[in-house]
Amino acid sequence: MERRKFIGKAGAGIAGIVAAGSAPAFAQGAGEVKWRLASSFPKSLDTIFGASEFLARRVAEATSGKFQIRNFAAGEIVPGLQVLDAVSNGTVECGHTASYYYIGKDPTFAFGTTVPFGPNARQFNSWWVQGGGEALMNDFYKEHSLRALLCGNTGAQMGGWFRKEIKSVADLRGLKIRIAGLAGQVLTKLGAVPQQIAGGEIYQALERGTIDATEWVGPYDDEKLGFNKVAKYYYYPAWWEGGAALQVFVNGKAWEALPKEYRAILEAATAEANTWMLTRYDTQNAVALKRLVGGGTQLRAFPRPVMEACHKESLALYAEISAKNPKFAKIHEHMMRFLEEQVLWFRVAEANYDGFMQTGRKPAAAAKSPAAKK
Numbered sequence: 001m002e003r004r005k006f007i008g009k010a011g012a013g014i015a016g017i018v019a020a021g022s023a024p025a026f027a028q029g030a031g032e033v034k035w036r037l038a039s040s041f042p043k044s045l046d047t048i049f050g051a052s053e054f055l056a057r058r059v060a061e062a063t064s065g066k067f068q069i070r071n072f073a074a075g076e077i078v079p080g081l082q083v084l085d086a087v088s089n090g091t092v093e094c095g096h097t098a099s100y101y102y103i104g105k106d107p108t109f110a111f112g113t114t115v116p117f118g119p120n121a122r123q124f125n126s127w128w129v130q131g132g133g134e135a136l137m138n139d140f141y142k143e144h145s146l147r148a149l150l151c152g153n154t155g156a157q158m159g160g161w162f163r164k165e166i167k168s169v170a171d172l173r174g175l176k177i178r179i180a181g182l183a184g185q186v187l188t189k190l191g192a193v194p195q196q197i198a199g200g201e202i203y204q205a206l207e208r209g210t211i212d213a214t215e216w217v218g219p220y221d222d223e224k225l226g227f228n229k230v231a232k233y234y235y236y237p238a239w240w241e242g243g244a245a246l247q248v249f250v251n252g253k254a255w256e257a258l259p260k261e262y263r264a265i266l267e268a269a270t271a272e273a274n275t276w277m278l279t280r281y282d283t284q285n286a287v288a289l290k291r292l293v294g295g296g297t298q299l300r301a302f303p304r305p306v307m308e309a310c311h312k313e314s315l316a317l318y319a320e321i322s323a324k325n326p327k328f329a330k331i332h333e334h335m336m337r338f339l340e341e342q343v344l345w346f347r348v349a350e351a352n353y354d355g356f357m358q359t360g361r362k363p364a365a366a367a368k369s370p371a372a373k374k
């Protein structure tokens with residue numbers, strides 16, 4: 001009895017100290033929080049879907065399991081392209097998706113992912129984290145009851161799989177290509193016929209010749225989807241995705257209701273997942289590209305006149321949209337001004353270093369094949 005009294009008093013004493021603020025706020029016990037995350041991607045794409053699984057694991061680890069985020073693949077709660085609505089209307093607390101899937105609502109959504117001839121992954125991260133991009137985009141997302149946290153990037157994407165070679169701008173005429181977003185609108189100006197086809201149906205469409213070409217992401221994902229079996233030519237680069245960024249969108253009310261320490265943990269975990277996804281793509285793409293080329297895939301660069309024509313039409317499209325949409329105009333101007341500075345800087349040290357590493361030196365001995373060593 002005496003001992004219990006003592007423990008009781010001691011306990012009250014500790015509680016008093018905690019209340020006085022000498023222990024971390026965490027010790028006061030932010031309660032259990034259980035969120036559902038709707039992903040726009042299938043589980044089979046373990047890099048892009050894997051990023052949200054990684055995020056959920058890190059959040060659980062950092063909160064001793066008190067803040068749990070359960071992941072749902074595309075179609076489990078809502079179809080992949082309805083994730084943003086599901087977050088916005090509170091069906092789920094958060095979602096992992098590509099902002100540019102929603103340009104039908106407002107083309108300004110494109111800037112959350114990327115736009116044709118936009119920044120590469122490094123430059124996008126710089127724009128978002130240091131250049132004011134995050135504040136600008138979250139101002140825009142707020143109108144849709146959303147809070148966005150940067151969470152992943154694919155790096156520069158491949159231009160996709162073509163059944164026939166593209167040797168000139170004229171070869172784009174009549175080309176039926178599965179491609180989404182603003183890039184589709186650019187290609188329309190050059191006579192191509194963009195198609196919207198859900199991820200799971202692309203392979204069949206390409207196999208049957210319903211489409212002539214498709215783009216997706218890069219070697220690792222594209223190989224999983226089997227496009228190399230039904231198209232021979234693998235083009236680069238995707239001038240429309242110099243680096244495609246992903247976000248975790250959080251419902252505005254859910255964000256406000258989230259304890260401050262959980263917000264900080266979620267911000268830290270999404271930043272970590274952002275790195276996790278890009279590094280995983282960079283690592284896996286290198287290996288997958290070798291496998292594809294070894295299996296007969298023919299690599300092709302888009303001819304420079306094709307790149308230039310697409311660039312010209314992209315600028316025309318930006319001017320058209322900006323004339324009608326002040327929100328688009330404001331963010332476009334901001335991103336491109338930032339990008340101009342970045343390109344000037346990158347062409348000095350970064351590009352010259354990369355150029356020499358790629359073509360000016362002998363590969364490291366460890367990278368040579370056993371046959372080459374002999």
Ligand code: CA
Nearest residue numbers: 157215216217
């Ligand atoms: Ca793509």
